[in-house]
Amino acid sequence: MGCFVSKITTEADRRTGTKDDDRSKLPAPLPHQSIDPIESRSSSDDDNQSHPPATLPLRSPALDFFEYSQFSDEENRNLAHPPPLHQSPVLDPIESSSSSDEEDRNTDPIGSGSPNSNKENGIDAAASEDTERNKMMEYGFKELAKATDYFSNNCLLGEGGFGQVFKATLDCGEVAIKKLKKINFEDKLEEGEYLRCVSHPNIVKMIGHCSEGADRLLVLEFVPNHSLADHLHEKTKVLEWPTRMNIAIQSAKGLLYLHECRPKIIHRDIKSDNILLDNDFQPKVADFSLAYFLPNASNVNHITSILRGTNVYADPEYGDIQRVSEKSDVYSFGVVLLELITGRRPMELITGRRPMDKQGDTIINWARYRIGRVLENSEYNDLVDPKLQQAYDEAEMLRMITCAAASVYKPSRSRPIMKQIIEVLEGNMSHMKIMKRKDVETLQGRATTNLESVLGVERIQIAPQKIFTYKELAKATGGFSNANLIGEGGFGQVFKGILPNGEVVAIKKFKSSPNQDEGDFPAEITTLNRVYHKHLVKMIGFCSDKANRLLILEFIPNGSLRYNLNREDKVIIDWPTRMKIAIGSAKGLAYLHEICNPKIIHRGVKSNDILLDQNFEPKISDFGLAKELPNPYTHVTTMIKGTMGYLCPEYFRTNQLCDKSDVYSFGVVLLELITGKPAILREHNVFIGSLTSWVAPQLRQALDTHNYNDIIDSKLQNNYKITEVIRMIHCATACVYKPINYRPKISQIVEVLQGNLASESIWLNSDNAFLQDPYGHY
Numbered sequence: 199m200g201c202f203v204s205k206i207t208t209e210a211d212r213r214t215g216t217k218d219d220d221r222s223k224l225p226a227p228l229p230h231q232s233i234d235p236i237e238s239r240s241s242s243d244d245d246n247q248s249h250p251p252a253t254l255p256l257r258s259p260a261l262d263f264f265e266y267s268q269f270s271d272e273e274n275r276n277l278a279h280p281p282p283l284h285q286s287p288v289l290d291p292i293e294s295s296s297s298s299d300e301e302d303r304n305t306d307p308i309g310s311g312s313p314n315s316n317k318e319n320g321i322d323a324a325a326s327e328d329t330e331r332n333k334m335m336e337y338g339f340k341e342l343a344k345a346t347d348y349f350s351n352n353c354l355l356g357e358g359g360f361g362q363v364f365k366a367t368l369d370c371g372e373v374a375i376k377k378l379k380k381i382n383f384e385d386k387l388e389e390g391e392y393l394r395c396v397s398h399p400n401i402v403k404m405i406g407h408c409s410e411g412a413d414r415l416l417v418l419e420f421v422p423n424h425s426l427a428d429h430l431h432e433k434t435k436v437l438e439w440p441t442r443m444n445i446a447i448q449s450a451k452g453l454l455y456l457h458e459c460r461p462k463i464i465h466r467d468i469k470s471d472n473i474l475l476d477n478d479f480q481p482k483v484a485d486f487s488l489a490y491f492l493p494n495a496s497n498v499n500h501i502t503s504i505l506r507g508t509n510v511y512a513d514p515e516y517g518d519i520q521r522v523s524e525k526s527d528v529y530s531f532g533v534v535l536l537e538l539i540t541g542r543r544p545m546e547l548i549t550g551r552r553p554m555d556k557q558g559d560t561i562i563n564w565a566r567y568r569i570g571r572v573l574e575n576s577e578y579n580d581l582v583d584p585k586l587q588q589a590y591d592e593a594e595m596l597r598m599i600t601c602a603a604a605s606v607y608k609p610s611r612s613r614p615i616m617k618q619i620i621e622v623l624e625g626n627m628s629h630m631k632i633m634k635r636k637d638v639e640t641l642q643g644r645a646t647t648n649l650e651s652v653l654g655v656e657r658i659q660i661a662p663q664k665i666f667t668y669k670e671l672a673k674a675t676g677g678f679s680n681a682n683l684i685g686e687g688g689f690g691q692v693f694k695g696i697l698p699n700g701e702v703v704a705i706k707k708f709k710s711s712p713n714q715d716e717g718d719f720p721a722e723i724t725t726l727n728r729v730y731h732k733h734l735v736k737m738i739g740f741c742s743d744k745a746n747r748l749l750i751l752e753f754i755p756n757g758s759l760r761y762n763l764n765r766e767d768k769v770i771i772d773w774p775t776r777m778k779i780a781i782g783s784a785k786g787l788a789y790l791h792e793i794c795n796p797k798i799i800h801r802g803v804k805s806n807d808i809l810l811d812q813n814f815e816p817k818i819s820d821f822g823l824a825k826e827l828p829n830p831y832t833h834v835t836t837m838i839k840g841t842m843g844y845l846c847p848e849y850f851r852t853n854q855l856c857d858k859s860d861v862y863s864f865g866v867v868l869l870e871l872i873t874g875k876p877a878i879l880r881e882h883n884v885f886i887g888s889l890t891s892w893v894a895p896q897l898r899q900a901l902d903t904h905n906y907n908d909i910i911d912s913k914l915q916n917n918y919k920i921t922e923v924i925r926m927i928h929c930a931t932a933c934v935y936k937p938i939n940y941r942p943k944i945s946q947i948v949e950v951l952q953g954n955l956a957s958e959s960i961w962l963n964s965d966n967a968f969l970q971d972p973y974g975h976y
Contacts, residue, residue, distance in 0.1 A: 334394055334404065334405070334406050334407055335370070335405055335406025335407075335417065336406060336407060336408070336409075337368075337406050337407070337408045337415070337417060338408065338410065339408050339410040339411075339413050339415070341368075341408075342366065342375055342408055342415055342417070345366035345367060345368055345373075345375070346364040346365075346366045346375055349362070349364055349377060350364075353365050353366060355374060360376070360378055360379065360487055361376065361377050361378040361379040362376075362377050363375070363376050363377075364377065365420060368417070370405060371420075372420040372422075373405055373417050373418060373419065373420050374417075374418045374419070374420045374421070375415055375416070375417055375418075376415060376416040376417075376418060377413075377414075377415050378414040378415065378416075393416070393418070393486055395459075396455070396456065396459065396463070398451075398452055398455045399448075399452075399480070399482075400448045400449060400451050400452030400455070400480070400481055400482055400483060401452045401455065401456070401482060401483050402418055402419060402421065402474060402482045402483065402484040403418065403419040404416060404417070404418055404419075405417045405418060405419060418484075419482075421474035421475065421476050421482055421484070422476065422477055423474070423475040423476055423477055423479065424474070424475065425470065425471050425472070425473060425474055425475070426445060426470040426471075426473040426474075426475060426481065426534070426537075426538075427469070427470035427471045427473075427537075429475065430470060430537055430538070430541055431470075431541075431543050436585045436586070438586075438589070439586055439589060439590035439591065439594070439595075441479050442538045443591075443594055443598065443623070444479070444480075444481075445473070445475070445479065445481045445538065446534075446535060446538055446598060446601075446623055447620060447623050447624060448480060448481050449473050449481045449483060449531070449534070450531065450616055450619050450620045450623065451620060452481070452482070452483040453465065453468065453483060453527055453531060453616050454615075454616035454617055454620060456483075456489075456527075457524040457527070457615070457616055458617075462524065463486075463489055463490070464489065464490045464522055464523065464524055464526065464527055465483065465486065465488070465489050465527050465530075466488040466489055466490060466522060466526065466527070467485060467487070467488040467489075467511070467530070468483070468511060468527050468530035468531050468534060469511045469530060469533070469534065469544070470534050470537050470544075471485075472484050472485040473534065490522060509545075510533060510544040510545050510560050510561065510562070511529075511530040511533045511534075511544065512526075512529075512530070513525070513526040513529035513530065513610065514529075514795060514796060515529075515609065515610045523610070524615070524616070525610040525611075525613050525615075526610075527616075528605050528610075528613050528614065528615065528616060528619070529605055529606060529610070529613065531605060531616070531619070532601070532602045532603075532604070532605025532606035533561065533562065533602075533606060535598055535601055535602035535605065536561050536562070536565050536602050536606065537561065538598065539565075539581065539582060539583065539595070539598055539599055539602060540561065540564075540565060540581060540582065540583055541583030541584070541585055541586075542561050542564065542565075542583075543561070544560065544561050545560050545561070562606055563727060563728050565581060565602075566607065568580045568581035569581060569599055569602070569603050569607075570638065572596070572599055573599070573600070573603070573633070573638045574638065576592075576596075578592070578595065581599070582595065593625075594625075596629060597622050597623055597625065597629050598623060600622065600629035600630075600632065600633045601614070601619045601622050601623060601629070601632070603633055603637075604619075604632040604633045604637070605619065607637075608637060612637075614632040618631070618632055619632075664738065664739035664750075665739060665740065665741065665742075666739050666740070666741045666748070666750060667741065667743060668741055668743040668746045668748070670697075670698075670741075671695065671705055671741055671748055671750070674695035674696055674697055674698075674703070674705065675693040675694070675695040675705055678691075678693055678707065679693075682694045682695065684704065689706070689708055689709065689822055690706065690707045690708040690709040691706075691707050692704055692705065692706050692707070693705045693707065694753065695750075697750075701738075702753045703738055703750050703751065703752065703753050704750075704751045704752070704753045704754070705748055705749070705750055705751075706748060706749040706750075706751060707746075707747075707748050708747045708748065708749075710745050722749060722820070722821040722822045722824070723737070723740050723749060725798060725821040725824045726749070726751075726821055728794070729789070729790065729794060729798065731785070731786050731789045732786075732815070732817075733782045733783060733785050733786030733789070733815070733816055733817055733818060734786050734789070734790075734817060734818050734819075735751055735752060735754065735809060735817045735818065735819040736751065736752040737749060737750070737751055738750040738751060738752060751819070752817075754809035754810065754811050754817055754819070755811065755812050756809070756810040756811060756812060756814060757809065757810065758805065758806045758807070758808060758809055758810070759779060759805040759806075759808040759809075759810060759816065759867070759870070759871075760804070760805035760806045760808075760870070760876065761806075762810060763805065763870060763871075763874055763876075763911075764876070770913050770914070771814070772914070772917065773914055773917060773918035773919065773922070773923075775814050776871045777922055777926070777951070778814065778815070778816075779808065779810070779814065779816045779871065780867075780868060780871055780926060780929075780951055781948060781951045781952060782815055782816040783808050783816045783818060783864070783867065784864065784944055784947050784948045784951060785948055786816070786817070786818045787800065787803065787818065787860060787864060787944045788943075788944040788945045788947075788948055790824075790860075791857045791860065791943070791944055791945075792943070792944070792945055796826045797826070797857060798821075798824055798825070798826055799824065799825045799826075799855055799856065799857055799859065799860055800818065800821065800823070800824055800860050800863075801823035801824055801825055801839065801840055801855065801859070801860070802820055802821075802822070802823045802824075802839075802840055802841065802844075802863075803818070803844065803860050803863035803864050803867065804841050804843075804844045804863065804866070804867065804877065805867050805870050805876070805877070806841075807819050807820040808867065823839050823840065825855060840863075841877070842877075842878060842888075843866065843876075843877030843878040843888050843889065843890075844862075844863040844866050844867075844877055845859075845862075845863070846858070846859045846862035846863070846938070848938050856938075857943075857944070858938045858941045860944070861933050861941050861942065861943070861944055861947075862933055862934060862938075862941065864933055864944065864947070865929070865930045865931075865932070865933025865934035866889065866890060866930075866933075866934060868926055868929055868930035868933065869889055869890065869893055869930050869934065870889065871926065872909060872910060872911065872923070872926055872927060872930060873889070873893060873909055873910070873911055874911030874912070874913055874914075875889055875892075875893075875911075876889065877889050877890075879892055890934055890935075893909060894935065894969050895969070896908055896909045897909060897927065897931055897969055898966055898969035898970065900927070901927070901931075901963075901966050901969070902966060906920070906923055906924070906927070909927075910923060921953075924957065925950055925951055925953065925957050926951065928950065928957035928958075928960060928961040929942075929947050929950055929951060929957070929960065929961075931961055931965070931968070931969065932947075932960040932961045932965070933947065935965075935968040935969055936961075936965065936968055937968075942960040946959070946960055947960075
């Protein structure tokens with residue numbers, strides 16, 4: 199089979215007047231998403247040569263074939279009407295100079311050299327090189343089908359959402375052929391368009407393409423040594439430290455090259471599966487199916503787009519604002535560095551193997567505390583891959599750890615750029631340039647914001663969660679004896695237990711489920727593993743042993759708020775204690791809503807789930823229904839779950855859940871503290887109504903007449919501060935009876951309860967009208 203060249207119209211062709219409008223020779227757009235874990239290609243000798251960063255055409259030929267509405271109107275105008283061609287400069291991120299080749303090698307951080315600025319035969323040499331680069335081999339479908347034994351599984355290298363990758367041999371050598379699924383791709387630049395425009399030894403090379411009818415295929419270099427993920431997580435042979443360091447540096451150079459192209463390219467799916475290794479373990483960044491040109495690089499910092507990328511590697515700020523920049527790639531690269539350092543998968547599964555979008559313990563959460571110990575005390579053993587057996591250069595390890603921490607744990611505006619990461623990894627820049635002392639303190643949790651101070655957030659050094667065996671827990675509970683049973687519900691049972699070290703704990707034993715990957719257990723363990731607040735119950739460890747799944751939690755001795763409000767004995771929760779419980783619970787809830795990122799909706803706030811310690815300090819428990827709510831999303835649609843009497847009306851009407859749903863539930867808890875009555879009223883065990891409906895007319899009368907005696911729990915015997923009672927009533931009514939858009943944030947409730955904010959800020963006299971016809975506004 200012969201490899202033949204089909205001329206594709208390029209910007210250089212337009213400069214010289216060449217016309218070729220045969221659109222069938224251009225590859226069609228590719229799918230929005232693809233997971234390409236096993237793309238394989240081979241490197242040629244040319245890969246080791248230096249190449250200048252690509253100068254990409256202002257008007258890409260592929261843009262003739264599809265909508266490019268993902269850009270703003272101004273960006274579309276720029277693409278549709280580029281500047282006159284004779285005014286288009288050849289842009290290059292690395293300054294050209296007259297220095298020697300040796301100097302070039304020493305000063306070029308991405309190892310791609312500098313373009314020759316001399317003119318050859320009256321043509322700009324760099325522009326000429328771009329023209330050669332933009333020429334791709336065009337293959338017929340039959341030729342590629344025959345080369346893969348008609349896409350036989352014997353030649354299959356891997357597959358994903360994009361389609362399949364096959365190994366083949368053409369006249370030009372071994373190749374990987376990427377056969378794409380037939381899919382609608384109106385709003386997406388094609389992968390081939392990016393690969394056609396770039397040339398770097400650490401980026402997979404595109405050899406050619408096929409576009410016949412509905413068939414779209416890319417012909418790529420074959421990289422024989424599989425992916426970095428395979429070597430870190432699947433192979434038995436250990437990837438040695440010098441190799442890991444080289445992979446980090448060279449991958450960073452490939453990524454920097456993309457970011458400094460003009461227009462710059464954002465990869466958007468950097469992960470260890472997409473870093474392929476050749477026979478010499480040199481890395482090549484692969485899979486550009488989610489990549490973006492960032493047009494007008496001089497004045498555009500972000501592009502708004504649909505959320506793309508792989509869960510654990512995705513920049514959380516990308517999810518928050520739905521905008522992408524090169525700092526999103528930096529975050530993802532930081533996760534790859536964590537894999538190189540620790541040898542761990544990006545998500546360690548709680549039980550068995552599950553897809554990435556299931557609940558589990560991410561490498562980001564796991565490494566945070568351990569990185570802090572390295573940066574504080576040089577304690578490497580708990581963090582570094584044990585397979586290395588301490589055979590690593592400690593100075594190099596520190597540099598890589600610092601780069602990972604700065605990339606992952608700092609906000610995007612403070613993250614380093616790829617050039618700085620390369621400089622630190624190579625030892626040409628101090629690691630303290632990108633990770634200062636205050637950053638280490640933030641990582642360890644000793645720096646607090648004003649909001650954190652208001653909410654009483656106490657950052658503590660978090661010890662790693664312990665994994666227990668079922669036998670250990672059975673012994674701790676006397677064989678799960680009923681004598682140690684302290685609670686039960688739809689989830690299962692809770693037992694009191696004593697660990698071998700004498701620590702008293704609560705052991706939550708979940709019912710067996712047909713699908714062990716779903717339900718309360720994975721949701722609760724994931725949430726508890728990432729939240730730390732004195733008013734949230736603390737997880738000590740867990741057990742996931744075949745069909746047995748248990749959580750080990752701190753033991754809270756005084757039971758639930760509901761239990762204590764119901765007590766018929768002489769033990770009464772006095773008013774100061776009720777205020778303390780209200781404020782502490784609100785602080786814990788505000789932490790979930792306003793400090794955690796992404797925010798966490800508890801979805802089960804009720805008096806039974808507010809536990810009281812020996813000092814009657816409250817701790818919110820039971821995170822089995824909790825949901826993450828990434829900004830800027832205001833709600834998440836979900837099946838209705840929760841407890842009657844605490845569910846807000848909007849949740850019933852729309853199935854949409856938001857942080858204001860928790861605010862409503864907390865308002866019901868405040869009504870319980872005020873009245874002493876439960877959320878659901880019963881007489882002789884027969885339902886007679888909800889607390890919110892029963893108390894509404896009495897609240898209106900009390901607020902109009904300023905006589906509160908009829909609604910305040912008679913057990914208090916008038917022993918309360920009326921100013922505090924009024925503040926709590928205003929908070930409760932604002933949470934429960936106001937329409938959802940007018941409900942206060944939970945941090946406002948904290949401030950009002952503490953007397954730092956006037957209660958009129960959340961409830962005016964005119965708002966009493968909401969109590970006239972509760973929920974009539976829905």
